[in-house]
Amino acid sequence: MRAPDLERQIYVAPSEPPATRRPPATSVGVLGWLRENLFSSRLNTVATLLTGALIIWFIVAFIIWAITNAQWSVVTNNLRLISSGLYPRAEIWRVELTAALLVLLTGLGLGIWGRVARSVWGVVLVALAVVVIVPFLGANIPAPTVHLLIEPQRSPATFVFLGNAGDEISVELDPLTDEADTATRQLGYVESQSRTTWSTQSRAATTGQLDLSDYNLSLAVRVLDSGLSPLSADGAPAAIVSTPAAESGTLRITLPRDGWYAVEVQRDDEDRDNNAGHAWLRIEGVDLFPSLDSATTGRGADFGAPPEVDRPIYAEERAHRFEGARDFSEFVSLQLAPFFKTIASEAFIGTALFANGWIIGSLGRHENAVRRAAIAGWALAGPAILVILYGVQGSNTLPIVPSSVWGGLLLTILLTFVGITASFPLGVALALGRRSDLPVIKWTCTLLIEVIRGVPLITILFMAKLIVPFFWSELSDIDLTVRMMIGLTLFSAAYLAENVRGGLQIVPHGQLEAARALGMNPFLTTSLIVLPQALRAVIPAIVGQFISLFKDTSLVAVVGLFELVGIVDTIVSGQPVYRPYQREAYIFIAIIYFVISYAMSDVSRRLETSGAGSVRR
Amino acid sequence: MTMQKEEVRVTTNNNSREPIIICHGVNKWFGSFHVLKDIDIEVMPQEVVVIIGPSGSGKSTFIRCINRLEEHQEGQIIVDGIELSHDVRNIAAIRSEIGMVFQQFNLFPHLTVQQNITLAPRYVRRQPRHGADQIALQLLDRVGIPEQARKYPGQLSGGQQQRVAIARALAMQPKIMLFDEPTSALDPEMIKEVLDVMKELAQSGMTMLVVTHEMGFAREVADRIVFFDEGRIVEMGPPEHFFNDPQHDRTKLFLSQIL
Numbered sequence: 001m002r003a004p005d006l007e008r009q010i011y012v013a014p015s016e017p018p019a020t021r022r023p024p025a026t027s028v029g030v031l032g033w034l035r036e037n038l039f040s041s042r043l044n045t046v047a048t049l050l051t052g053a054l055i056i057w058f059i060v061a062f063i064i065w066a067i068t069n070a071q072w073s074v075v076t077n078n079l080r081l082i083s084s085g086l087y088p089r090a091e092i093w094r095v096e097l098t099a100a101l102l103v104l105l106t107g108l109g110l111g112i113w114g115r116v117a118r119s120v121w122g123v124v125l126v127a128l129a130v131v132v133i134v135p136f137l138g139a140n141i142p143a144p145t146v147h148l149l150i151e152p153q154r155s156p157a158t159f160v161f162l163g164n165a166g167d168e169i170s171v172e173l174d175p176l177t178d179e180a181d182t183a184t185r186q187l188g189y190v191e192s193q194s195r196t197t198w199s200t201q202s203r204a205a206t207t208g209q210l211d212l213s214d215y216n217l218s219l220a221v222r223v224l225d226s227g228l229s230p231l232s233a234d235g236a237p238a239a240i241v242s243t244p245a246a247e248s249g250t251l252r253i254t255l256p257r258d259g260w261y262a263v264e265v266q267r268d269d270e271d272r273d274n275n276a277g278h279a280w281l282r283i284e285g286v287d288l289f290p291s292l293d294s295a296t297t298g299r300g301a302d303f304g305a306p307p308e309v310d311r312p313i314y315a316e317e318r319a320h321r322f323e324g325a326r327d328f329s330e331f332v333s334l335q336l337a338p339f340f341k342t343i344a345s346e347a348f349i350g351t352a353l354f355a356n357g358w359i360i361g362s363l364g365r366h367e368n369a370v371r372r373a374a375i376a377g378w379a380l381a382g383p384a385i386l387v388i389l390y391g392v393q394g395s396n397t398l399p400i401v402p403s404s405v406w407g408g409l410l411l412t413i414l415l416t417f418v419g420i421t422a423s424f425p426l427g428v429a430l431a432l433g434r435r436s437d438l439p440v441i442k443w444t445c446t447l448l449i450e451v452i453r454g455v456p457l458i459t460i461l462f463m464a465k466l467i468v469p470f471f472w473s474e475l476s477d478i479d480l481t482v483r484m485m486i487g488l489t490l491f492s493a494a495y496l497a498e499n500v501r502g503g504l505q506i507v508p509h510g511q512l513e514a515a516r517a518l519g520m521n522p523f524l525t526t527s528l529i530v531l532p533q534a535l536r537a538v539i540p541a542i543v544g545q546f547i548s549l550f551k552d553t554s555l556v557a558v559v560g561l562f563e564l565v566g567i568v569d570t571i572v573s574g575q576p577v578y579r580p581y582q583r584e585a586y587i588f589i590a591i592i593y594f595v596i597s598y599a600m601s602d603v604s605r606r607l608e609t610s611g612a613g614s615v616r617r
Numbered sequence: 618m619t620m621q622k623e624e625v626r627v628t629t630n631n632n633s634r635e636p637i638i639i640c641h642g643v644n645k646w647f648g649s650f651h652v653l654k655d656i657d658i659e660v661m662p663q664e665v666v667v668i669i670g671p672s673g674s675g676k677s678t679f680i681r682c683i684n685r686l687e688e689h690q691e692g693q694i695i696v697d698g699i700e701l702s703h704d705v706r707n708i709a710a711i712r713s714e715i716g717m718v719f720q721q722f723n724l725f726p727h728l729t730v731q732q733n734i735t736l737a738p739r740y741v742r743r744q745p746r747h748g749a750d751q752i753a754l755q756l757l758d759r760v761g762i763p764e765q766a767r768k769y770p771g772q773l774s775g776g777q778q779q780r781v782a783i784a785r786a787l788a789m790q791p792k793i794m795l796f797d798e799p800t801s802a803l804d805p806e807m808i809k810e811v812l813d814v815m816k817e818l819a820q821s822g823m824t825m826l827v828v829t830h831e832m833g834f835a836r837e838v839a840d841r842i843v844f845f846d847e848g849r850i851v852e853m854g855p856p857e858h859f860f861n862d863p864q865h866d867r868t869k870l871f872l873s874q875i876l
Contacts, residue, residue, distance in 0.1 A: 508721075
């Protein structure tokens with residue numbers, strides 16, 4: 001009776017403690033995390049699998065398209081337009097100086113006030129390495145074959161290309177065989193005309209047949225000077241070869257010198273009304289560039305301006321396009337390498353400047369001189385940038401560049417920069433005015449805020465463009481870009497004012513009383529006590545407002561400015577060769593928008609959590 | 618110190634010095650609610666006046682009228698020879714003579730303790746930064762928390778915060794200090810550390826008006842006790858008289874309930 005009772009009540013642990021064991025594998029580490037977060041319940045499991053499948057499907061589809069199919073050359077070849085719009089090429093250093101200034105100041109600011117995580121530096125360095133190394137990879141893709149569609153109506157057809165001494169090219173008239181053949185060769189077809197005509201013609205091309213003897217076509221390859229007069233190189237004949245195509249159909253030549261060449265297809269027959277039939281002109285071994293602009297900018301320095309010819313045709317890189325069949329090495333050497341080559345030096349200099357600023361900033365974080373320099377730098381950056389970009393009247397080094405030719409990322413960033421710096425004080429002033437004790441100020445501010453908030457941004461922009469100059473004729477002299485800046489500023493300020501007002505409301509009344517009891521006047525009370533607390537409380541909302549301002553700048557495209565969206569719109573509609581590649585162009589600027597927006601919201605998150613930003617009660 | 622204090626009392630009693638605060642026929646309404654009724658009181662320099670009374674009796678409103686945090690509608694309030702009027706310069710002049718300590722501390726949460734203290738001297742009195750910092754450290758030493766200068770208010774206990782608030786008010790070198798229930802928001806353990814600072818301040822000869830429920834403090838430190846009820850002064854006198862021999866029935870009732 002007593003013994004079992006005791007056994008139940010008394011327990012003494014064995015002198016040897018049990019060995020410490022690891023927890024079950026399913027409750028810790030990766031497995032544990034997965035189990036807890038992704039597969040904790042039946043519903044969660046289903047949701048995980050469904051969303052996971054969706055995300056993977058989307059990403060895989062996108063990557064496959066981006067590698068095998070997409071033509072990123074629309075971006076590579078238009079980087080200058082995308083970055084600075086129609087800003088004059090001779091003055092482009094001013095844009096570069098501006099960018100360098102902003103990058104340096106950003107680095108300095110982050111060094112002093114921010115904390116850049118080590119992982120960020122890792123990402124930056126890896127990206128930089130990729131940018132620098134990739135152009136040297138897989139550059140051994142043979143020069144592609146260009147297929148040109150020769151139409152009877154078009155005579156002469158002149159294909160212009162740049163050649164180097166010793167290049168071997170072959171030109172061949174290639175009869176059409178069947179529809180499948182056409183389908184592949186269309187990809188190599190280039191013409192400065194609209195896509196609709198193009199497809200009609202290529203359809204016609206599948207049905208026509210070309211009897212070369214009917215048309216008496218002749219092929220000629222000439223070296224050209226800028227006057228199109230055949231050039232005699234070292235006493236050589238002007239036209240290198242001129243072969244009646246009908247005889248052999250093929251022309252093989254070794255180029256004698258560096259310079260511009262033209263392949264001319266001449267039609268020499270009496271039967272001009274017979275317009276039936278098409279042929280492909282196949283050219284191998286020539287260097288490709290997509291447009292006159294790219295030909296000029298890329299190689300003009302070495303070879304001079306391209307010659308003026310009648311109805312020129314430029315080869316385009318669509319020749320590289322093999323639908324769904326391009327492999328990864330071709331992607332790297334044909335798509336990535338040219339792009340990275342274009343941006344490599346800028347990316348390198350930019351990163352170096354940023355790193356310099358960051359190092360100076362983080363070393364001098366506690367030095368008053370450095371901090372003052374950074375603040376002064378940011379304060380002066382705005383006016384300095386505007387002067388650099390706009391220029392000075394009558395100056396030779398800084399001639400006026402009207403803001404109507406500013407464009408691309410430059411204009412987007414300028415609009416955002418001006419919008420933020422101008423709307424912040426204005427928004428704060430409106431918020432304070434709305435809480436003013438003086439009814440007139442209060443009502444005016446309230447009216448302004450509510451009217452602006454009650455109207456879509458696009459309306460304000462149109463008003464700035466069309467209606468305001470109608471009422472005040474003096475205002476019609478003001479630059480459209482400046483008017484858009486004002487419109488964006490007002491719009492942003494109204495929303496900002498409401499955000500700031502929310503912040504003002506959470507500052508307790510006791511803070512005001514304490515400040516007043518210390519003898520502080522209303523100005524000191526507001527600027528030293530109320531605003532610092534109110535603004536810190538609404539940093540996320542304010543940054544959100546600034547991010548949406550950044551994105552809203554795209555609306556000025558509708559009013560006729562060429563910021564990022566506007567310029568891409570112009571590129572894909574104004575240069576027909578790029579019309580099929582709208583997707584690539586818009587995806588590229590979407591990436592730009594995302595990167596900048598994400599950086600802004602990341603900085604704001606750091607501001608919130610950093611010591612200076614957190615409100616402590 | 619005590620000797621000096623006795624001398625002061627003598628001179629105060631002899632009325633040989635001008636009163637530093639004169640309230641004459643002060644009336645105030647919140648809307649139509651008559652919150653202060655014909656308040657007449659004079660406070661001598663270096664006098665410690667403790668104001669007690671039930672909640673809603675107008676005692677807080679009264680001392681807030683003295684530095685114009687509340688506006689009185691009738692009567693006169695003259696502080697250090699300056700009458701409180703709508704003249705902004707008068708108000709600013711008077712506020713810089715009067716320090717105030719609040720029930721809820723009202724420290725500036727976005728500034729460090731040291732910045733809290735130096736803010737007004739630097740921007741209102743335009744003292745150089747270095748000098749203001751020195752004074753701030755001395756004051757923190759005086760209120761017993763010299764090591765907290767670089768912390769933020771939110772990192773301090775309630776008692777420490779209230780002592781910072783006292784130091785902040787003292788940094789403006791006021792002639793008068795107003796205390797609006799300085800210990801009411803504190804844990805019982807922390808009340809003593811604040812009261813000790815206030816006692817030290819009283820002994821150093823500061824003119825003080827204190828609204829409080831701390832009867833021990835009132836009995837020990839006050840030169841005079843003023844009892845408020847329903848917006849008027851019901852009874853006024855030195856602590857010995859007030860606690861041992863109250864005359865008015867309302868005073869007797871109040872004391873019987875709290876003691």
